[in-house]
Amino acid sequence: MSVRELVVLGTASQVPTRHRNHNGYLLRWDGEGILFDPGEGTQRQMLRAQVAAHDIHRICVTHFHGDHSLGLAGVIQRINLDQVPHPVTAHYPASGQRFFDRLRYATAYRETVELTEAPVAADGVLAATGAYTLDSRRLSHPVESYGYRLTEPDTRRMLPERLAAHGIAGPDVGRLQREGALGGVTLEQVSEHRRGQRFAFIMDTRLCDGVDALAEGCDLLVIESTFLDEDVRLATDHGHLTAGQAGRVAKEAGVRHLVLTHFSQRYDDPGLFETQARAAGFDGELTVAQDLMRVPVPSRHR
Secondary structure, three states: OOOEEEEEEEOEOOOOOOOOOOOEEEEEEOOEEEEEOOOOOHHHHHHHOOOOHHHOOEEEOOOOOHHHHOOHHHHHHHHHHOOOOOOEEEEOEHHHHHHHHHHHOOOOOOOOOOEEEOOEOOOEEEEEOOOOEEEEEEOOOOOOOEEEEEEOOOEEEEOHHHHHHOOOOOHHHHHHHHHOEEOOEEHHHHEEEEOOOEEEEEOOOOOOHHHHHHHOOOOEEEEEOOEOHHHHHHHHHHOOOEHHHHHHHHHHHOOOEEEEEOEOOOOOOOHHHHHHHHHOOOOOEEEEOOOOOEEEOOOOOO
């Protein structure tokens, strides 16, 4: 059975707390796992969340601040120690190549796994598989930063009542799907369009065009909300979003499930982030992320 879910490994911003580790998020997408922004301590959080090195197929780093990347060294070494049987691809800002090199080879270890470096230098498609397209958008932060978006191809959902009305059943259904027509009946006559699922990951950034492009129409949006609205000037000065800004982005983009994360240690009440995102008009499903929680990707539209 396929699984599509977000496993939250860490939710703190610059400084971890007793209850929040540095960033780390694994997206399970059927049989593949994409690890986003492994901050310090990610390897141990993986153990606590029952995430294995074998679960990782891609690593996506938004930018090279420590809370988003210091865990790379341990994760990469663990991938090699466990002799993961498949290649792993790493995406990260090309301008941070020197940081990636230092982290990849921070200490001595034996390389046993093919790790492909795929630095990001511009907006666009990073990978296209049969299951999804992964693309990037530039964000607005003091260091070069990119957000990531995963889009499943659109498909068609077969309608049993229409198939029955045309006397199509058994192996003929598959033949119709493959060939597009059968005995004068077209695929469009017995099916309906089904939009593919969409996921986006947006970390450290001010409001910008990249944020809007990544969030548009997402089923699941993971987005930083480092500050509360009363500290909007701090957020802008340091290249971050507030909870209210994240809520407005999600509302205007038609997001189905919003996940707020990357919280400053200055705040004691996580509930205030939801309150402000709701006040900004977002009325869809909303999760204030906590370490080690699992968030399912909403089921496909019907």
